[in-house]
Structures are given as C-alpha cells and as structure tokens.
Amino acid sequence: YKxxxxxxxxxxxxxxxxxxENLEYFDGWKAYDRDPYHxxxxxxxxxQMGLAENQLCFDLVTEWLLKNPQASICTNExxxxxxxxxxxxxxxxxxxxxxxxxxFMGKARDExxxxxxxxxxxxxxxxxxxxTLLFCLANPGDAFLIPxxxxxxxxxxxRWRTGVNLIPFTCSSSNNxxxxxxxxxxxxxxALKKNIKVKGIIVTNPSNPLGxxxxxxxxxxxxxxxxxxxxxxxxxxxxxxTVFNSPRFISVAEVIKDMPHVNQDLVHILYSLxxxxxxxxxxxxxxxxxxxxxxxxxxxxxxxxxxxxxxxxMIAALLSDDDFVRRFLVESRDRLFRRHQHFxxxxxKIGIGCLQGNAALFVWMDLRHLLDEATVEGELKLWRVIIxxxxxxxxxxxxxxxxxxxxxxxxxxxxxxxxxxxxLNRIRSFVTRGRVDNSTMTTTAATTTTTTTxxxxxxxxELRLSFNNRRFEDGLISPHSSLLSPHSPMPQSPLVKARx
Numbered sequence: 016y017k018x019x020x021x022x023x024x025x026x027x028x029x030x031x032x033x034x035x036e037n038l039e040y041f042d043g044w045k046a047y048d049r050d051p052y053h054x055x056x057x058x059x060x061x062x063q064m065g066l067a068e069n070q071l072c073f074d075l076v077t078e079w080l081l082k083n084p085q086a087s088i089c090t091n092e093x094x095x096x097x098x099x100x101x102x103x104x105x106x107x108x109x110x111x112x113x114x115x116x117x118x119f120m121g122k123a124r125d126e127x128x129x130x131x132x133x134x135x136x137x138x139x140x141x142x143x144x145x146x147t148l149l150f151c152l153a154n155p156g157d158a159f160l161i162p163x164x165x166x167x168x169x170x171x172x173x174r175w176r177t178g179v180n181l182i183p184f185t186c187s188s189s190n191n192x193x194x195x196x197x198x199x200x201x202x203x204x205x206a207l208k209k210n211i212k213v214k215g216i217i218v219t220n221p222s223n224p225l226g227x228x229x230x231x232x233x234x235x236x237x238x239x240x241x242x243x244x245x246x247x248x249x250x251x252x253x254x255x256x257t258v259f260n261s262p263r264f265i266s267v268a269e270v271i272k273d274m275p276h277v278n279q280d281l282v283h284i285l286y287s288l289x290x291x292x293x294x295x296x297x298x299x300x301x302x303x304x305x306x307x308x309x310x311x312x313x314x315x316x317x318x319x320x321x322x323x324x325x326x327x328x329m330i331a332a333l334l335s336d337d338d339f340v341r342r343f344l345v346e347s348r349d350r351l352f353r354r355h356q357h358f359x360x361x362x363x364k365i366g367i368g369c370l371q372g373n374a375a376l377f378v379w380m381d382l383r384h385l386l387d388e389a390t391v392e393g394e395l396k397l398w399r400v401i402i403x404x405x406x407x408x409x410x411x412x413x414x415x416x417x418x419x420x421x422x423x424x425x426x427x428x429x430x431x432x433x434x435x436x437x438x439l440n441r442i443r444s445f446v447t448r449g450r451v452d453n454s455t456m457t458t459t460a461a462t463t464t465t466t467t468t469x470x471x472x473x474x475x476x477e478l479r480l481s482f483n484n485r486r487f488e489d490g491l492i493s494p495h496s497s498l499l500s501p502h503s504p505m506p507q508s509p510l511v512k513a514r515x
Contacts, residue, residue, distance in 0.1 A: 040414035068429035069293035086332035112327035115334035139320030144300030164415035215247030224424035226372030259352035279305035383421030
C-alpha cells in the first residue's frame with residue numbers, strides 16, 4: 016500500500032530502485048557501518064576492504080599544509096584572502112584552479128600530453144562529472160556500451176537520473192579480461208537489432224575493478240570504432256596516477272595525438288582527485304572534452320554541483336607546487352607497489368591468486384576454487400561467509416556484472432599496515448582451517464547449524480562453505496551470539512559517501 020501511495024504522490028525517480036542501494040556491493044558497506052573494526056575499541060569488527068580509497072600518502076599532504084598555511088583562508092597567513100574567496104564565483108572556476116588541475120593531469124600522464132585549462136570543467140566529484148557528461152551526450156533511452164566487469168556505482172552515476180541505459184559486453188578471464196573488438200561489435204549489433212540507439216562507449220582506464228591499464232592497441236581500436244560508428248568514447252581516468260608497475264599508463268589523450276583522422280568531438284575524459292590524491296571528501300570532479308559544445312554546456316550545468324571556492328583555492332596552491340607534485344607522484348606509486356606486493360604475495364602463500372594488475376587501489380581476487388557451486392548464488396553464499404564470519408567486507412564479482420562467479424574486488428590502500436595484517440590473518444585462518452584432505456567435518460546440531468565438506472579434486476582444494484556460528488579473528492576462532500545479516504536496516508546509507 017505504501018509503495019502504491021508513494022507512486023501516486025511522488026516522482027518516478029523518488030520511487031524507483033535506480034539508485035542501486037539494494038546491491039550486495041553496498042550491503043557489505045552496511046555490515047561495516049553496523050560493526051566497524053577498530054584496533055582497540057572493536058577488534059572483532061568488520062574490516063572495510065570494499066572502499067577504494069587511497070590513504071597511503073596523507074602524511075605528504077599534511078606536511079605540505081603545515082609548511083604552506085597561506086593555502087587556507089582559515090589560517091592567519093591566509094585569512095586576508097577570505098573575502099575574495101567567499102564572494103560569488105562564476106561556474107568557470109578559479110583560473111588558477113583550472114590551470115593547476117590541467118598541469119597536474121599532464122604530469123600524471125608523464126607529460127606526454129598538454130591539457131588546455133579552458134577545457135577543464137569542474138563538478139562535484141567524479142559522480143557529478145559523470146552524470147553531467149552523460150546529460151550532454153545522450154537522451155533518456157539512449158545507451159552506452161560498457162565492458163564488464165564494471166563499477167557498480169555507474170548504475171547510479173550514469174543511469175539513475177539521466178535515463179541512459181548501460182549495455183555491458185563481456186570480458187573473460189581467458190584473456191585476462193581484456194576488451195576485444197569482437198565482443199564490442201557483437202554488443203553494438205545486438206543493440207541495433209533491438210532498436211536501441213547506441214551513443215557511445217564508456218571505459219575505465221585503469222580499470223575498476225580489475226586494477227589493469229588499457230594498452231595502446233586497445234585504445235586505438237576503441238577510437239577507430241567510435242570514429243567509424245560516429246559515437247562517443249568516454250574514458251574514466253580517475254586512477255591515472257595509481258599505475259605502480261609496468262606497463263606505464265597511457266591516456267586516450269596521448270593516443271589521439273597520433274590519430275588525426277579521428278573526430279575529436281567524440282572523445283571525452285573524466286577525472287577527479289578522489290583516487291590519485293586520496294581526496295574524495297573534497298568532491299573535485301573534472302570533465303575534459305575535446306567538444307566545444309560539450310564544454311560550454313557542461314560548464315553551465317556545473318552550477319548544480321560546483322567545487323567550493325575554498326577547496327579550489329587550496330587545491331590550486333597544492334598542485335602548483337612542482338616539487339610537491341613530483342615527490343607525491345613518485346612516493347605514491349612506490350607505496351602502492353609495496354602494498355600491492357605485500358598483499359598479493361601473502362595471499363599466494365595460502366593458495367589465493369589474483370589477476371595480475373599494475374594499477375589502482377585493489378586486487379581482483381580469484382576464489383573460484385572455494386565456491387560451493389559455480390553460480391551467482393554460490394558466490395554470494397561465500398561472500399556472506401566472508402562478511403559475517405571472516406568479518407571482512409569485500410565486493411562480490413556479480414555486483415560488477417562479472418560473468419564468471421568467484422571473483423572478488425578487495426581494496427588494500429584504505430587502511431594502515433597493522434589493519435591490513437589483521438585482515439590477512441583472518442583470511443589465512445579461514446582458508447587454512449578449511450584445508451583438510453579427503454575429509455568431511457561434521458559437528459552436532461548443538462554446536463553448529465551447517466556442515467562443511469572439503470574435497471580434494473585434481474590436486475586442488477574445493478571448499479564447500481555455508482553459515483555456522485563461528486568466526487575467525489587474528490588467527491583464532493571465537494564464538495559470537497548472532498550473525499549480522501547484510502540486509503539489516505542501517506541508520507545511515509553508505510551511498511552518501513564518495514564514489515568507489
């Protein structure tokens with residue numbers, strides 16, 4: 016009755032499920048919000064490994080702020096700029112802000128490209144930038160092709176209010192989830208057969224959730240494809256400076272320089288400081304388009320989600336400091352490399368592999384050998400065990416529309432070293448306690464509600480899992496009175512947080 020009543024008096028956008036909050040991807044966040052881990056206050060809590068956040072270089076930014084208090088209008092050294100920053104600013108943004116961001120984008124791409132500050136359009140985070148760009152490129156009912164797996168937040172960012180459809184085309188583990196022209200062409204033709212107007216392709220480079228960067232040949236193939244079809248190419252490059260290993264990051268802006276026959280009006284870049292700088296709270300989103308009409312229209316639309324003048328002022332000073340930027344980029348890549356190496360090498364010791372990645376803030380972890388059955392249901396069953404018993408929030412591959420059950424995205428850069436080691440200990444305990452050759456372990460109904468059977472098949476362990484009343488903590492098992500349902504109502508929505 017309530018649903019019918021709401022639909023009578025409210026808009027469609029207020030009463031549909033397009034926001035995506037019911038996805039398992041966000042259920043894990045709710046479990047964490049309900050019982051967050053803390054080393055001293057709640058050491059049995061859920062560790063958040065579902066949030067793609069870069070916390071590895073806050074010390075560098077803090078050090079710079081202490082040395083440059085004039086960058087903030089809230090200090091004695093900067094307060095004389097208060098009135099200039101507090102009064103009305105037009106939606107073009109501070110000139111020094113746009114210049115600093117354009118310069119930083121060039122440095123983040125090894126100065127292979129020069130970005131024009133006049134093409135910088137700011138928006139409230141990558142979410143706002145993505146939606147604004149889609150409003151400029153497509154009408155409700157139009158569609159964009161997107162390789163899967165892809166970020167679940169795109170369903171909110173790109174579809175919910177724009178009315179634009181996303182059509183996934185499958186990438187497979189057989190070729191390390193690389194984009195193929197055959198899959199792209201097939202998806203395009205299928206859409207045309209259904210009378211769906213395809214307006215473009217959206218890719219993330221580096222990829223979320225794969226943690227891999229696109230190679231030059233793939234980018235050239237995509238540019239050629241959109242040029243022939245006269246559709247758009249949107250490249251989300253918000254993880255550009257997180258490439259910590261070879262091959263180096265190649266931006267679409269670099270590739271297009273060598274393809275003069277391509278219509279640049281069809282090419283657009285999304286960027287932000289949320290991942291590269293670890294500043295999602297500052298809500299700095301950027302549209303960089305080669306299309307003049309898109310730039311002018313997006314700039315007008317940015318009135319609905321501007322970056323605050325105070326933030327622009329501080330960011331302009333920070334990114335204009337060449338010495339800081341140079342040190343930050345080097346140190347950030349080094350820390351990400353070492354964190355990635357430590358995490359993946361420890362997982363490998365217990366028989367858990369990951370897709371070989373060279374970028375981003377997460378790994379694409381392969382737990383297919385632990386599934387009870389190779390289905391989405393089997394994946395979610397294992398995921399609930401990881402959430403409720405191992406007490407770690409990871410993101411199941413099905414939330415990313417991965418076609419192969421058993422892959423999970425695990426974030427490793429949003430915590431300190433000690434917390435990461437606690438998480439590794441929990442995973443280690445979970446896996447090693449289940450590794451029993453050719454045996455079936457059954458406990459009585461008084462102490463357990465399920466049976467865990469472990470078989471050895473072709474020399475590889477297959478762990479069959481389901482709920483019981485025990486959980487793992489720091490290499491030990493401790494009892495607890497109840498299991499937290501990932502669907503439990505939460506006092507605060509996780510979706511108010513930055514895009515992940």
